Amino acid sequence: MNAIDAAELRRRTRDLLAAHPPADTEPADFLKARFDAGLAWVHFPAGLGGLDAPRSLQSVVDAELAASGAPDNDPRRIGIGLGMAAPTILGFGTDEQKRRFLRPLWVGDEVWCQLFSEPGAGSDLAALGTRAVREGGSGANGEGGDWIVNGQKVWTSSAHLARWAILIARTDPALPKHRGITYFICDMTAPGVDVRPLRQITGEAEFNEVFLTDVRIPDAHRLGAVGDGWKVARTTLMNERVSIGGARLPREGGMIGPVSRTWRERPELRTHQLHQRLLALWVEAEVARLTGERLRQQLAVGRPGPEGSGLKLSFARLNQEISGLEVELLGDEGLLYDDWTMRRPELVDFTGREAGYRYLRSKGNSIEGGTSEVLLNIVAERVLGLPAEPRDDKDVAWKDLAR
Numbered sequence: 001m002n003a004i005d006a007a008e009l010r011r012r013t014r015d016l017l018a019a020h021p022p023a024d025t026e027p028a029d030f031l032k033a034r035f036d037a038g039l040a041w042v043h044f045p046a047g048l049g050g051l052d053a054p055r056s057l058q059s060v061v062d063a064e065l066a067a068s069g070a071p072d073n074d075p076r077r078i079g080i081g082l083g084m085a086a087p088t089i090l091g092f093g094t095d096e097q098k099r100r101f102l103r104p105l106w107v108g109d110e111v112w113c114q115l116f117s118e119p120g121a122g123s124d125l126a127a128l129g130t131r132a133v134r135e136g137g138s139g140a141n142g143e144g145g146d147w148i149v150n151g152q153k154v155w156t157s158s159a160h161l162a163r164w165a166i167l168i169a170r171t172d173p174a175l176p177k178h179r180g181i182t183y184f185i186c187d188m189t190a191p192g193v194d195v196r197p198l199r200q201i202t203g204e205a206e207f208n209e210v211f212l213t214d215v216r217i218p219d220a221h222r223l224g225a226v227g228d229g230w231k232v233a234r235t236t237l238m239n240e241r242v243s244i245g246g247a248r249l250p251r252e253g254g255m256i257g258p259v260s261r262t263w264r265e266r267p268e269l270r271t272h273q274l275h276q277r278l279l280a281l282w283v284e285a286e287v288a289r290l291t292g293e294r295l296r297q298q299l300a301v302g303r304p305g306p307e308g309s310g311l312k313l314s315f316a317r318l319n320q321e322i323s324g325l326e327v328e329l330l331g332d333e334g335l336l337y338d339d340w341t342m343r344r345p346e347l348v349d350f351t352g353r354e355a356g357y358r359y360l361r362s363k364g365n366s367i368e369g370g371t372s373e374v375l376l377n378i379v380a381e382r383v384l385g386l387p388a389e390p391r392d393d394k395d396v397a398w399k400d401l402a403r
């Protein structure tokens with residue numbers, strides 16, 4: 001095979017477009033052909049949607065396809081699969097798991113959700129109590145058989161749409177909390193999976209409670225070694241922060257966009273004091289956007305690091321400040337709310353609705369994917385090298401911890 005450089009990728013992208021002209025091809029068929037041509041995520045291995053090419057060259061493919069009007073998948077609908085499940089499966093999955101799951105995930109045929117948080121395990125996720133007990137199994141390490149899972153998860157975004165879930169569960173309560181966890185892929189259509197909507201402050205039910213009662217997961221759907229689940233989960237969590245805080249945006253593509261447009265189009269709403277605040281937030285939003293771009297370039301040559309936590313922090317703070325300013329700018333109009341219907345949305349679209357929605361939805365930004373307080377701890381410890389929080393549960397069996 002020729003070395004994969006920008007010119008080679010451009011050539012392959014043009015071959016794809018010639019063989020599957022977007023105007024005459026069903027969007028789903030185009031996406032499948034794109035995956036099979038290795039042009040989905042070019043840094044993934046050949047045969048799994050990539051070509052082992054440098055990650056930084058993805059932009060060459062994306063630009064060619066965008067210019068030709070080719071359809072793309074919708075990261076807002078399949079964000080958990082793309083941003084969290086895929087890098088974890090790539091890092092820890094067996095060849096069979098990679099072949100089975102990555103293509104339908106990237107194409108969007110199969111939506112994923114994340115069964116991590118529990119009523120008693122959010123920020124302290126490693127305290128989780130959902131149990132997985134092995135039944136059957138043979139071989140030196142007891143491979144094979146099924147795992148029987150019981151427990152409750154909460155805040156599970158998109159569980160009502162999901163075909164598959166990434167799940168962490170406790171497999172050895174006699175070990176300290178970080179060591180007795182194992183990582184699984186859970187079939188959301190399996191008997192015993194009960195998904196119940198949770199209505200949130202916006203009126204919508206984006207997320208759910210999920211009750212797991214005697215859910216059977218084949219050992220072939222374990223991701224990583226038994227007891228290694230925390231290590232696997234850390235890969236997911238690092239990728240989660242990057243994907244929440246670091247989505248690629250054009251200038252004014254985030255929440256700063258609608259408020260800037262209102263400012264330009266409605267001079268009667270302007271005041272000097274709001275002007276100063278808007279300008280300061282506009283600059284900060286642009287700095288955050290460019291920082292995200294730099295982080296993506298760093299990712300192209302390595303793995304996501306704690307910088308993603310910093311970006312997610314500023315994304316949450318800015319969204320809350322900008323949406324608050326937008327409500328103030330609009331005055332009485334800002335207090336109106338467009339739609340209180342209880343819905344279970346397929347997409348979370350921060351900018352597509354009214355100011356009131358943005359204001360309420362942005363409250364969740366400092367909680368989802370790790371709270372801002374906990375991310376500040378991570379930045380303090382891993383970026384600034386400050387002493388870690390005191391921990392008295394490090395060497396204590398999970399079953400002996402106070403709950």
Ligand SMILES: Cc1cc2nc3c(=O)[nH]c(=O)nc-3n(C[C@H](O)[C@H](O)[C@H](O)COP(=O)(O)OP(=O)(O)OC[C@H]3O[C@@H](n4cnc5c(N)ncnc54)[C@H](O)[C@@H]3O)c2cc1C
Pocket residue numbers: 113114115116117118119120121122123124154155156157158207364365367368369370371372373374377389
């Ligand atoms: C919109 C949304 C979508 C979500 N989607 C998912 C999903 O799809 N899947 C999933 O598994 N989870 C999901 N979550 C859950 C989310 O990850 C948790 O809510 C989050 O990790 C916080 O956990 P908690 O709610 O249990 O709060 P707690 O951990 O109980 O925290 C309560 C408060 O204490 C603070 N606190 C806790 N520990 C510390 C500490 N060490 N230092 C300083 N302050 C601390 C927190 O910052 C917070 O202010 C979602 C949440 C939201 C809001």
